[in-house]
Amino acid sequence: MGDNLQQIEHFREQVLAAARDGRTLRIHGGGSKDWYGQATDGETLDTRGFSGIVDYEPTELVITARCGTPLAEIEAALAEHKQMLAFEPPHFGAGATIGGVVASGLSGPRRATSGALRDFVLGAVLMDGKGEVLTFGGQVMKNVAGYDVSRLLAGSMGTLGLMLQHSIKVLPRALCDATLRFAMDEIEALRRLNEWAGLPLPISASCWHAGMLTVRLSGAQAAVVAAARTLGGQPVDDGDAFWAALREQRHAFFDGEGSLWRLSVPSTTGAIILRGAQLIEWGGAQRWLKVDADAAMAQNIRRAVTAVGGHATLFRGGDKSVGVFQPLAPGVARIHQRLKAAFDPSQVFNPGRMY
Numbered sequence: 606m607g608d609n610l611q612q613i614e615h616f617r618e619q620v621l622a623a624a625r626d627g628r629t630l631r632i633h634g635g636g637s638k639d640w641y642g643q644a645t646d647g648e649t650l651d652t653r654g655f656s657g658i659v660d661y662e663p664t665e666l667v668i669t670a671r672c673g674t675p676l677a678e679i680e681a682a683l684a685e686h687k688q689m690l691a692f693e694p695p696h697f698g699a700g701a702t703i704g705g706v707v708a709s710g711l712s713g714p715r716r717a718t719s720g721a722l723r724d725f726v727l728g729a730v731l732m733d734g735k736g737e738v739l740t741f742g743g744q745v746m747k748n749v750a751g752y753d754v755s756r757l758l759a760g761s762m763g764t765l766g767l768m769l770q771h772s773i774k775v776l777p778r779a780l781c782d783a784t785l786r787f788a789m790d791e792i793e794a795l796r797r798l799n800e801w802a803g804l805p806l807p808i809s810a811s812c813w814h815a816g817m818l819t820v821r822l823s824g825a826q827a828a829v830v831a832a833a834r835t836l837g838g839q840p841v842d843d844g845d846a847f848w849a850a851l852r853e854q855r856h857a858f859f860d861g862e863g864s865l866w867r868l869s870v871p872s873t874t875g876a877i878i879l880r881g882a883q884l885i886e887w888g889g890a891q892r893w894l895k896v897d898a899d900a901a902m903a904q905n906i907r908r909a910v911t912a913v914g915g916h917a918t919l920f921r922g923g924d925k926s927v928g929v930f931q932p933l934a935p936g937v938a939r940i941h942q943r944l945k946a947a948f949d950p951s952q953v954f955n956p957g958r959m960y
Contacts, residue, residue, distance in 0.1 A: 609655065609657075609671070612654055612655045613655075613732070613738065613769065616650065616655075616732055616767060616769075617732065617736040619648075619650055620650075620732060620734065620735075620736045620767070620953060621735075621736045623647075623648065623951075623953045624734060624735070624736075624951035624953050627951075628647065628648060628953075629645075629646060629647035629648070629952070629953055629954075629955075629956050630647050630648055630649075630650040630953050630954055630955070631645055631646065631647035631648065631649050631650065631955060632650050632652065632704075632708070632763040632767060632954060632955055633649045633650065633651050633652065634651075634652045634653060634672065634673055634700070634701075634702035634704050634705045635653065635675070635698060635699075635700025635701050635702045635705060636698070636700055637696060637697045637698030637699075637700050637701040637705060638697055638698075638701070638705050638708075638709050638711075640921060641709055641711075641762075641920070641921070641929075642762050642929055642930075642958045642959060643925055643928075643929050643957050643958055643959065643960070644925065644957075645955050645956055645957050645958045646956075647955070647956065650767065652672045652673040652702065652704050652767070653673040653700075653702065654673060655671045655672055655673045655769065656671055656673040656674045656675070656702075657670065657671050657674055658670045658674060658678070658679065658682060659671060659770060660772075661682060663686040663688060666688070666774055666775050666776065666777075667727060667772055667773070667774055667775065668682070668683065668772070668773055668775055669728075669770065669771065669772040669773075670703050670770070670771060670773075671703075671704075671769065671770050672702065672703060672704030672767070672768050672769055672770065672771070673702050673704060674702060674703045674704075675700070675701065675702055675703075676694065676696055676701040676702060676703055676705075676706055677696070677699070677701070679703055683775055684778075687777060687778045688775045688776065688777055688778060689775060689776060689777075689778045690725070690773065690775060691715060691719040691720065691725065691775070691776040692712040692713065692715060692716055692719060692720060692721060692722045692724070692725055693712065693713030693714055693715045693716070693719075693848075693852055694706045694711060694712060694713060694722060695711055695713055695852050695853055695854070696853060697853065697854070703771055703773075704768055704771070706722070707722065707726065707729075707758065707759050707768060707771050707773075708758075708760070708761060708762055708763045708768065709760065709762065710722055710723060710759045710760020710761075710762075713848075713851075713852040714809075714810035714811075714812070714821070714848050714851055714852055714886060714887075715809050715810055715823075716887055716891075717810070717811070717872075717886070717887035717888045717890060717891075718808065718809050718810075719776070719809070721759075722759050722760070723756045723759035723760065724756075725773050725774045725775075726742070726755050726756050726758070726759050726771065726772075726773060726774075727742050727743060727755065727772040727773065727774055728740070728741060728742030728743045728755050728771070728772035729741050729742060729754075729755045729758050729768055729770065729771050729772070730768070730769040730770035730771075731758065731765070731766045731767065731768055731769065731948075732766055732767040732769055733765075733766045733948045733949060734766060734948060734949035734950055734951050734952075734953045734954060735950070738769065739766075741754040741755045741758075742754070742755035742772065743772065755772075757944070761959075762955060762958045762959050763954055763955040763958065764945060764949070764954055764955045764956075764958055764959055765944060765945065765948040765949060765954065766948050766949060766954055767954065779809070779823035779824055780824065780825055780826060781822075781823070781824060781825065781826040781828075781829045781830075782809075782821060782822065782823050782829070782844060782845070783821070783822045783829050783830075783833050783840065783844065784819060784820070784821050784822075784840070784841035784844025784847060784848070785819070785820050785822070785833060785836060785837075785838035785839065785840060785841065786817055786818070786819045786838055786839045786840075786841050787817070787818045787819075787820075787836075787837075787838045787839070788816060788817060788818075789813075789816070789817075789818050790816060791813060791876050791883075791885070792875065792876055794813040794818040794885070795813075795874075795875060795876065795885070795889050797818065798811055798813075798818075798872070798888045798889050799872060799873055799888065799889060801820075801836070802872070802888055806822070806832045806835070806836070807822050807823055807824035807828050807829060807832055808820050808821070808822060808832075808888075809821050809822065809823035809824075810848055810851075810886075811885075811886060811887070811888055812847075812851055812884065812885070812886055813884070813885040814856075814858050814883075814884040814885070815858075815882075819841065819847065820836070820838075821844060821848060822836075851886070856884070858882065858884045858893065858895065859893075859895075861895070862922070863881075863895050863896055863897050863922060863923075864895070864896050864897070864902075864903075864919060864921070864922045864923030864924075865893060865894070865895055865919075865920045865921040865922055865923075866893070866894040866895075866896065866906055866917055866918065866919055866920060867891065867892075867893060867917070867918040867920040868891070868892040868893070868894055868906075868910050868915060868916075868917050868918075869890065869891060869910075869915050869916050869917075869918070870889075870890060870892065870910060870913050870914065870915030871889075871890065871913065871914055871915065872887070872888045872889040872890040873889065874889060874913045874914075874915070877892065877909055877910070877913070878909075879894060879896070879905070879906060879909055880896060880902070881894050881895050881896035881897075882894070882895045883895075893920075894906065903919065903923070903924075903927040904927075907931060911931075916931035917931055918930055918931065928960070929959075930959055930960060932960075933960065938960075941959075941960070
Protein backbone atom coordinates (compact mmCIF):
# COMPACT_ATOMS: atom_id res chain seq x y z
CA MET A 606 0.00 0.00 0.00
CA GLY A 607 2.82 2.38 0.87
CA ASP A 608 4.47 1.90 -2.51
CA ASN A 609 1.18 2.65 -4.25
CA LEU A 610 0.66 5.85 -2.29
CA GLN A 611 4.22 6.84 -3.08
CA GLN A 612 3.60 6.23 -6.79
CA ILE A 613 0.43 8.33 -6.69
CA GLU A 614 2.34 11.13 -5.00
CA HIS A 615 5.01 10.89 -7.70
CA PHE A 616 2.31 11.20 -10.38
CA ARG A 617 0.88 14.22 -8.57
CA GLU A 618 4.26 15.93 -8.47
CA GLN A 619 4.68 15.35 -12.22
CA VAL A 620 1.24 16.75 -12.98
CA LEU A 621 1.60 19.82 -10.77
CA ALA A 622 5.09 20.58 -12.08
CA ALA A 623 3.89 20.33 -15.67
CA ALA A 624 0.93 22.60 -14.99
CA ARG A 625 3.14 25.13 -13.19
CA ASP A 626 5.81 25.18 -15.92
CA GLY A 627 3.44 25.15 -18.89
CA ARG A 628 4.65 21.71 -20.01
CA THR A 629 2.59 18.75 -21.25
CA LEU A 630 2.54 15.07 -20.33
CA ARG A 631 2.22 12.08 -22.66
CA ILE A 632 0.62 9.21 -20.75
CA HIS A 633 2.38 5.97 -21.66
CA GLY A 634 1.68 2.39 -20.57
CA GLY A 635 2.81 -0.57 -22.64
CA GLY A 636 2.96 1.52 -25.81
CA SER A 637 0.94 -1.04 -27.79
CA LYS A 638 -1.45 1.65 -29.07
CA ASP A 639 0.88 4.65 -29.31
CA TRP A 640 0.14 4.82 -33.05
CA TYR A 641 -3.60 5.29 -32.50
CA GLY A 642 -5.02 8.81 -32.59
CA GLN A 643 -3.31 12.06 -33.45
CA ALA A 644 0.37 12.43 -32.61
CA THR A 645 1.08 14.14 -29.31
CA ASP A 646 4.19 15.50 -27.62
CA GLY A 647 5.19 15.94 -24.01
CA GLU A 648 7.18 14.47 -21.18
CA THR A 649 6.43 10.78 -20.70
CA LEU A 650 4.31 9.82 -17.70
CA ASP A 651 4.88 6.06 -17.43
CA THR A 652 2.08 4.11 -15.77
CA ARG A 653 3.62 0.63 -15.80
CA GLY A 654 4.94 0.90 -12.26
CA PHE A 655 1.40 1.37 -10.95
CA SER A 656 0.23 -2.18 -11.47
CA GLY A 657 -1.69 -4.99 -9.86
CA ILE A 658 -5.17 -6.43 -9.41
CA VAL A 659 -6.75 -4.62 -6.47
CA ASP A 660 -9.85 -6.75 -6.06
CA TYR A 661 -11.40 -9.68 -7.88
CA GLU A 662 -14.30 -11.65 -6.53
CA PRO A 663 -15.46 -14.09 -9.24
CA THR A 664 -18.92 -14.46 -7.75
CA GLU A 665 -19.45 -10.70 -8.10
CA LEU A 666 -18.32 -10.66 -11.76
CA VAL A 667 -16.17 -7.55 -11.22
CA ILE A 668 -12.41 -7.03 -11.41
CA THR A 669 -10.60 -3.91 -10.19
CA ALA A 670 -7.06 -3.20 -11.31
CA ARG A 671 -4.53 -0.37 -11.44
CA CYS A 672 -3.91 1.30 -14.77
CA GLY A 673 -0.48 -0.25 -15.44
CA THR A 674 -1.66 -3.83 -14.95
CA PRO A 675 -0.87 -5.95 -18.04
CA LEU A 676 -3.98 -7.01 -19.92
CA ALA A 677 -2.51 -10.52 -20.15
CA GLU A 678 -2.36 -10.71 -16.32
CA ILE A 679 -6.01 -9.77 -16.03
CA GLU A 680 -7.10 -12.24 -18.69
CA ALA A 681 -5.10 -15.02 -17.02
CA ALA A 682 -6.77 -14.32 -13.66
CA LEU A 683 -10.19 -14.41 -15.28
CA ALA A 684 -9.41 -17.61 -17.21
CA GLU A 685 -8.70 -19.44 -13.95
CA HIS A 686 -12.37 -18.93 -13.09
CA LYS A 687 -13.65 -19.45 -16.65
CA GLN A 688 -14.52 -15.78 -16.99
CA MET A 689 -13.64 -13.15 -19.59
CA LEU A 690 -13.69 -9.53 -20.67
CA ALA A 691 -16.73 -9.93 -22.88
CA PHE A 692 -15.84 -7.03 -25.19
CA GLU A 693 -12.69 -8.90 -26.28
CA PRO A 694 -10.24 -5.97 -26.24
CA PRO A 695 -7.39 -6.14 -28.76
CA HIS A 696 -3.86 -6.21 -27.33
CA PHE A 697 -1.94 -4.97 -30.40
CA GLY A 698 1.25 -5.90 -28.56
CA ALA A 699 2.56 -7.88 -25.60
CA GLY A 700 2.78 -4.80 -23.38
CA ALA A 701 -0.92 -3.85 -23.45
CA THR A 702 -2.21 -2.53 -20.10
CA ILE A 703 -5.74 -2.17 -18.79
CA GLY A 704 -5.27 1.60 -18.71
CA GLY A 705 -4.54 1.62 -22.43
CA VAL A 706 -7.50 -0.67 -23.07
CA VAL A 707 -9.92 1.75 -21.40
CA ALA A 708 -8.26 4.88 -22.81
CA SER A 709 -8.46 3.61 -26.39
CA GLY A 710 -12.02 2.34 -25.96
CA LEU A 711 -11.53 -0.44 -28.52
CA SER A 712 -13.59 -3.61 -28.55
CA GLY A 713 -13.15 -6.86 -30.45
CA PRO A 714 -15.31 -9.32 -32.43
CA ARG A 715 -17.84 -9.97 -29.65
CA ARG A 716 -18.80 -6.30 -29.31
CA ALA A 717 -21.97 -6.48 -31.46
CA THR A 718 -23.63 -9.03 -29.20
CA SER A 719 -22.03 -8.49 -25.77
CA GLY A 720 -21.61 -4.71 -25.81
CA ALA A 721 -18.78 -2.21 -26.07
CA LEU A 722 -15.99 -1.63 -23.56
CA ARG A 723 -17.75 1.44 -22.13
CA ASP A 724 -20.77 -0.73 -21.25
CA PHE A 725 -18.59 -2.75 -18.85
CA VAL A 726 -16.81 0.09 -17.02
CA LEU A 727 -18.34 0.34 -13.55
CA GLY A 728 -15.93 2.70 -11.83
CA ALA A 729 -12.71 4.62 -12.18
CA VAL A 730 -10.20 6.57 -10.13
CA LEU A 731 -8.82 9.59 -11.98
CA MET A 732 -6.10 12.13 -11.25
CA ASP A 733 -7.10 15.41 -12.86
CA GLY A 734 -4.97 18.29 -14.10
CA LYS A 735 -4.86 19.83 -10.62
CA GLY A 736 -3.39 16.68 -9.09
CA GLU A 737 -6.63 15.78 -7.32
CA VAL A 738 -7.68 12.13 -7.11
CA LEU A 739 -11.34 11.69 -8.04
CA THR A 740 -13.41 8.52 -7.67
CA PHE A 741 -16.34 7.78 -9.97
CA GLY A 742 -18.83 4.92 -10.00
CA GLY A 743 -18.34 1.78 -7.96
CA GLN A 744 -17.83 -1.95 -8.17
CA VAL A 745 -21.43 -3.05 -8.69
CA MET A 746 -23.97 -2.18 -11.37
CA LYS A 747 -26.53 -0.85 -8.87
CA ASN A 748 -24.10 1.84 -7.66
CA VAL A 749 -24.77 4.43 -10.37
CA ALA A 750 -23.29 7.49 -8.64
CA GLY A 751 -20.94 9.00 -11.21
CA TYR A 752 -21.38 6.00 -13.48
CA ASP A 753 -21.66 8.13 -16.61
CA VAL A 754 -18.33 9.81 -15.85
CA SER A 755 -16.65 6.40 -15.60
CA ARG A 756 -17.99 5.51 -19.02
CA LEU A 757 -17.02 8.92 -20.37
CA LEU A 758 -13.37 8.08 -19.69
CA ALA A 759 -13.60 5.03 -21.97
CA GLY A 760 -12.16 6.09 -25.31
CA SER A 761 -11.02 9.49 -24.01
CA MET A 762 -7.42 8.71 -25.08
CA GLY A 763 -6.03 10.00 -21.79
CA THR A 764 -7.03 13.58 -22.58
CA LEU A 765 -9.11 14.12 -19.43
CA GLY A 766 -6.60 12.94 -16.86
CA LEU A 767 -4.53 10.05 -15.58
CA MET A 768 -6.81 7.05 -15.04
CA LEU A 769 -5.32 5.34 -11.97
CA GLN A 770 -7.72 2.44 -11.48
CA HIS A 771 -10.64 0.73 -13.19
CA SER A 772 -13.48 -1.54 -12.06
CA ILE A 773 -14.80 -3.63 -14.93
CA LYS A 774 -17.69 -6.05 -15.17
CA VAL A 775 -16.72 -9.51 -16.43
CA LEU A 776 -18.81 -12.42 -17.71
CA PRO A 777 -18.59 -16.22 -17.66
CA ARG A 778 -16.98 -17.78 -20.72
CA ALA A 779 -19.30 -19.62 -23.07
CA LEU A 780 -19.53 -23.36 -22.47
CA CYS A 781 -19.30 -24.07 -26.18
CA ASP A 782 -18.10 -22.24 -29.33
CA ALA A 783 -18.37 -23.17 -32.98
CA THR A 784 -17.25 -21.31 -36.09
CA LEU A 785 -18.97 -21.69 -39.46
CA ARG A 786 -18.07 -20.40 -42.91
CA PHE A 787 -20.29 -19.61 -45.92
CA ALA A 788 -19.43 -18.61 -49.47
CA MET A 789 -21.47 -15.53 -50.42
CA ASP A 790 -21.10 -12.01 -51.77
CA GLU A 791 -21.22 -8.84 -49.67
CA ILE A 792 -24.86 -7.99 -50.34
CA GLU A 793 -26.03 -11.49 -49.46
CA ALA A 794 -23.84 -11.56 -46.34
CA LEU A 795 -25.31 -8.28 -45.07
CA ARG A 796 -28.83 -9.53 -45.76
CA ARG A 797 -28.18 -12.80 -43.93
CA LEU A 798 -26.53 -11.14 -40.94
CA ASN A 799 -29.43 -8.76 -40.41
CA GLU A 800 -31.93 -11.58 -40.88
CA TRP A 801 -30.11 -13.78 -38.36
CA ALA A 802 -29.90 -10.89 -35.88
CA GLY A 803 -33.68 -11.04 -35.55
CA LEU A 804 -33.67 -14.76 -34.72
CA PRO A 805 -32.83 -16.51 -31.40
CA LEU A 806 -29.40 -17.61 -32.59
CA PRO A 807 -26.30 -17.52 -30.34
CA ILE A 808 -24.14 -15.62 -32.85
CA SER A 809 -21.27 -13.95 -30.99
CA ALA A 810 -19.12 -12.67 -33.89
CA SER A 811 -19.15 -12.28 -37.65
CA CYS A 812 -16.69 -11.43 -40.40
CA TRP A 813 -17.17 -11.06 -44.15
CA HIS A 814 -14.20 -10.70 -46.50
CA ALA A 815 -13.50 -11.60 -50.12
CA GLY A 816 -16.63 -13.63 -50.70
CA MET A 817 -16.56 -15.57 -47.43
CA LEU A 818 -18.79 -15.02 -44.38
CA THR A 819 -17.53 -16.44 -41.08
CA VAL A 820 -19.71 -16.53 -37.95
CA ARG A 821 -19.10 -17.73 -34.40
CA LEU A 822 -21.75 -19.36 -32.23
CA SER A 823 -21.33 -19.26 -28.42
CA GLY A 824 -23.41 -20.61 -25.58
CA ALA A 825 -24.70 -23.88 -24.17
CA GLN A 826 -23.69 -26.89 -26.26
CA ALA A 827 -27.26 -27.78 -27.16
CA ALA A 828 -27.99 -24.25 -28.36
CA VAL A 829 -24.78 -24.08 -30.42
CA VAL A 830 -25.38 -27.50 -32.03
CA ALA A 831 -28.98 -26.60 -32.87
CA ALA A 832 -27.98 -23.25 -34.36
CA ALA A 833 -25.20 -24.82 -36.43
CA ARG A 834 -27.70 -27.31 -37.79
CA THR A 835 -30.11 -24.48 -38.69
CA LEU A 836 -27.51 -22.29 -40.39
CA GLY A 837 -25.51 -24.93 -42.22
CA GLY A 838 -22.16 -23.79 -43.59
CA GLN A 839 -18.75 -25.40 -43.26
CA PRO A 840 -17.24 -25.88 -39.78
CA VAL A 841 -13.90 -24.12 -39.18
CA ASP A 842 -11.52 -26.36 -37.29
CA ASP A 843 -9.48 -23.69 -35.50
CA GLY A 844 -12.06 -20.98 -34.95
CA ASP A 845 -10.31 -19.57 -31.86
CA ALA A 846 -7.20 -18.79 -33.90
CA PHE A 847 -9.28 -17.09 -36.60
CA TRP A 848 -11.05 -14.76 -34.17
CA ALA A 849 -7.84 -14.00 -32.28
CA ALA A 850 -6.13 -13.07 -35.57
CA LEU A 851 -9.06 -10.85 -36.50
CA ARG A 852 -9.06 -9.14 -33.10
CA GLU A 853 -5.31 -8.46 -33.23
CA GLN A 854 -5.41 -7.54 -36.94
CA ARG A 855 -3.13 -10.40 -37.94
CA HIS A 856 -5.73 -11.47 -40.51
CA ALA A 857 -4.31 -11.30 -44.06
CA PHE A 858 -6.65 -8.40 -44.89
CA PHE A 859 -4.64 -6.10 -42.63
CA ASP A 860 -1.28 -6.86 -44.29
CA GLY A 861 0.41 -4.39 -46.61
CA GLU A 862 0.75 -0.64 -46.90
CA GLY A 863 -1.84 2.11 -47.22
CA SER A 864 -4.43 3.66 -44.94
CA LEU A 865 -6.73 1.58 -42.75
CA TRP A 866 -10.11 3.19 -42.07
CA ARG A 867 -12.66 2.06 -39.53
CA LEU A 868 -16.22 2.77 -40.70
CA SER A 869 -18.99 2.72 -38.08
CA VAL A 870 -22.43 2.55 -39.70
CA PRO A 871 -25.93 1.21 -38.95
CA SER A 872 -25.83 -2.55 -39.37
CA THR A 873 -28.64 -2.41 -41.94
CA THR A 874 -26.55 -0.26 -44.29
CA GLY A 875 -26.09 -1.88 -47.69
CA ALA A 876 -22.80 -2.17 -49.54
CA ILE A 877 -20.73 1.04 -49.36
CA ILE A 878 -19.09 1.55 -52.73
CA LEU A 879 -15.60 2.96 -52.15
CA ARG A 880 -12.27 2.30 -53.79
CA GLY A 881 -10.26 -0.24 -51.80
CA ALA A 882 -10.69 -3.57 -50.02
CA GLN A 883 -13.24 -4.05 -47.26
CA LEU A 884 -13.75 -6.41 -44.32
CA ILE A 885 -17.05 -6.33 -42.42
CA GLU A 886 -17.61 -7.15 -38.74
CA TRP A 887 -20.25 -6.74 -36.04
CA GLY A 888 -23.16 -7.86 -38.20
CA GLY A 889 -22.47 -5.06 -40.66
CA ALA A 890 -21.93 -2.25 -38.14
CA GLN A 891 -18.12 -2.10 -38.38
CA ARG A 892 -16.38 -2.05 -41.74
CA TRP A 893 -12.67 -1.87 -42.35
CA LEU A 894 -11.50 -0.14 -45.52
CA LYS A 895 -7.93 -0.34 -46.81
CA VAL A 896 -6.96 2.29 -49.40
CA ASP A 897 -3.96 4.22 -50.66
CA ALA A 898 -3.12 7.24 -48.48
CA ASP A 899 -4.87 10.18 -50.14
CA ALA A 900 -6.34 13.37 -48.60
CA ALA A 901 -9.00 13.61 -51.31
CA MET A 902 -9.96 9.99 -50.67
CA ALA A 903 -10.41 10.82 -46.98
CA GLN A 904 -13.03 13.42 -47.87
CA ASN A 905 -14.86 10.94 -50.11
CA ILE A 906 -14.84 8.30 -47.37
CA ARG A 907 -16.24 10.61 -44.73
CA ARG A 908 -18.84 12.01 -47.11
CA ALA A 909 -20.07 8.52 -48.05
CA VAL A 910 -20.18 7.26 -44.47
CA THR A 911 -21.87 10.40 -43.13
CA ALA A 912 -24.55 10.04 -45.79
CA VAL A 913 -25.64 6.70 -44.29
CA GLY A 914 -25.59 7.97 -40.69
CA GLY A 915 -22.13 6.77 -39.68
CA HIS A 916 -18.63 8.07 -39.04
CA ALA A 917 -15.14 7.20 -40.24
CA THR A 918 -11.86 6.96 -38.32
CA LEU A 919 -8.40 6.90 -39.88
CA PHE A 920 -7.37 3.93 -37.77
CA ARG A 921 -3.83 3.29 -38.92
CA GLY A 922 -1.37 4.75 -41.43
CA GLY A 923 -2.12 7.55 -43.83
CA ASP A 924 -1.88 11.31 -43.47
CA LYS A 925 -3.17 12.30 -40.03
CA SER A 926 -3.52 15.91 -41.11
CA VAL A 927 -6.96 14.92 -42.47
CA GLY A 928 -7.98 14.21 -38.85
CA VAL A 929 -7.93 10.75 -37.33
CA PHE A 930 -11.41 11.05 -35.85
CA GLN A 931 -14.54 12.31 -37.57
CA PRO A 932 -14.87 16.11 -37.06
CA LEU A 933 -17.37 16.90 -34.32
CA ALA A 934 -20.56 18.87 -34.76
CA PRO A 935 -20.18 22.37 -33.23
CA GLY A 936 -22.38 21.62 -30.22
CA VAL A 937 -20.58 18.36 -29.42
CA ALA A 938 -17.21 20.06 -29.88
CA ARG A 939 -18.16 22.65 -27.26
CA ILE A 940 -19.06 19.87 -24.81
CA HIS A 941 -15.64 18.28 -25.41
CA GLN A 942 -13.92 21.61 -24.79
CA ARG A 943 -15.81 22.21 -21.56
CA LEU A 944 -15.02 18.72 -20.29
CA LYS A 945 -11.34 19.19 -21.08
CA ALA A 946 -11.35 22.56 -19.30
CA ALA A 947 -13.05 21.06 -16.24
CA PHE A 948 -10.78 18.05 -15.85
CA ASP A 949 -7.54 19.47 -17.26
CA PRO A 950 -7.60 23.29 -17.12
CA SER A 951 -3.87 23.65 -17.83
CA GLN A 952 -4.03 21.36 -20.88
CA VAL A 953 -1.44 18.99 -19.40
CA PHE A 954 -2.61 15.56 -20.56
CA ASN A 955 -2.12 14.18 -24.09
CA PRO A 956 -2.80 17.48 -25.87
CA GLY A 957 -4.22 17.05 -29.37
CA ARG A 958 -4.42 13.25 -29.13
CA MET A 959 -8.07 13.25 -30.23
CA TYR A 960 -8.64 16.53 -32.10
